[in-house]
Amino acid sequence: MKAAVMRGIGNINVEEVPEPEPGPDEIKMKVAYCGVCGTDPEILEGRFGLMPPDAGNEPRIIGHEASGTIAAVGSNIKRYQVGQKVACNFRSPCGACYYCRNKMEHFCRSGYHASGAYAEYALYNEQAVYALPDDISLEIGALLEPVSVAVHAIDVANIHPGGSVAISGAGPIGLLCLELALKSGAARVLVSEPVAEKRQLAKKLGADVVVDPFNENLEEIGKQFTDSRGFDTVIEASGSLEAAKQAISLADNCGTILWAAVYPRDAEVGVRPFYMYAKELTIRAIFTSPYSFPRALNLLPRLDLKPLITHIVPLDDIKKVFELHKEGKAVKILVKL
Ligand SMILES: [Zn+2]
Ligand SMILES: [Zn+2]
Structure with a gap:
């Protein structure tokens, strides 16, 4: 599959990479859109200390504001089916640690982290997936994560x-x-x-x-x-x-x-x-968006979200995405897969 692969600071290119296959508890999504978060350029440019200092030039796929359709489900997945239109959280808490049991799921120490979504396919676990209502487009669905914030x-x-x-x-x-x-x-x-x-x-x-x-x-x-x-x-x-x-x-x-x-x-x-x-x-x-995805989903049809999407850019133009962001005039840029 095609993915935008980051290799060290400032270096991102579209490459051919192996397609991920879901484990028994995972869902494989065919990504339709992935929104560009304000933190993505900071990660790419190595600012804000958002990348682990030992990350070096390890290949890495970022992107965490994704919508798409389910392409495959693991054997333990009961709630979702292939073909469903969904939007996803990129992290899901374990539900069992001290923080998860004390109303601080965003500080979970052993939660699940999804694979990057500037890619044709990405993997999620069941708790991270939200079915989109029929009247919500995949473009709007990609805004679920920022709305949750x-x-x-x-x-x-x-x-x-x-x-x-x-x-x-x-x-x-x-x-x-x-x-x-x-x-x-x-x-x-x-x-x-x-x-x-x-x-x-x-x-x-x-x-x-x-x-x-x-x-x-x-x-x-x-x-x-x-x-x-x-x-x-x-x-x-x-x-x-x-x-x-x-x-x-x-x-x-x-x-x-x-x-x-x-x-x-x-x-x-x-x-x-x-x-x-x-x-x-x-x-x-505030740090991320604990407990707010279900309410963000309820709000999608009630907010004026279309005007926020100022640019839709194909994955092949990933470098342009970061230039657009730098210019400062874009509001939400969606990468189209
Ligand atoms: Zn974000
Ligand atoms: Zn936890």
């Missing part, structure tokens, strides 16, 4: 009906958080994003105010928009350290600041404890 973000963002929310970054996670914040009852939503096309999209998806943080005074506009108070919830979804720091000053008393992005492993952000005390602020972060 936004669901987890909203789970901890402390948004209440009538509240105010600021979001930095109008990439897929920022825009999905925007849609879900509105559905959760947020009444005033500001989105900060340097790229004009993405600001327009945020406006179209329901943001009341959009701000260019490089050329406008975000803090001042935020104050004006919230009657000089600041926001009940600030969601940082850009991955910018400046934005992560500024999120703290955008929050109102008792506000929640949510860091919903991946940042460089060794980076630090200065926080003044007195300021946290005096305003009784909470800083939260």
Whole structure:
């Protein structure tokens, strides 16, 4: 089969590789689309410490936001059949370890990890597979994983009906958080994003105010928009350290600041404890999407997801995918298999 194989930093090429065959507990999916995650270019470029330091030039297939049809099932699989349209999680917890039994399945130490999906076929275990309803296309299905991340973000963002929310970054996670914040009852939503096309999209998806943080005074506009108070919830979804720091000053008393992005492993952000005390602020972060795939699946028909897919690129053009991502104008790029 064809797959985009990464061999060391910055080196990715489409190659012919052996087709994976499912074990008794595995499902083999013919991949239709695999979304490009913000972390994929970081993995490829060796930033953020997302690759194990000893990985070297070991061939590796990445890609974890996949949809497709089931091509084969292992002998122990009862719930799924060949031909079913599905979308998948890339990791599934063991269900038996300390973390799995204590509401922290995302910290499972012995879970299953799917094979990479920038490939014609990928393997999953049963818990990682979600059947897509008939009226959900495979393109939209490929957004199940990012939607699950936004669901987890909203789970901890402390948004209440009538509240105010600021979001930095109008990439897929920022825009999905925007849609879900509105559905959760947020009444005033500001989105900060340097790229004009993405600001327009945020406006179209329901943001009341959009701000260019490089050329406008975000803090001042935020104050004006919230009657000089600041926001009940600030969601940082850009991955910018400046934005992560500024999120703290955008929050109102008792506000929640949510860091919903991946940042460089060794980076630090200065926080003044007195300021946290005096305003009784909470800083939260999220890691992956525990327990949120089933709800993300329910939400697929209820969210406006099509406008988020700005590019569909065939696997053969995998290098173009990373160039497009670098240009910064794309929202969600899907790799088509
Ligand atoms: Zn992802
Ligand atoms: Zn576990």
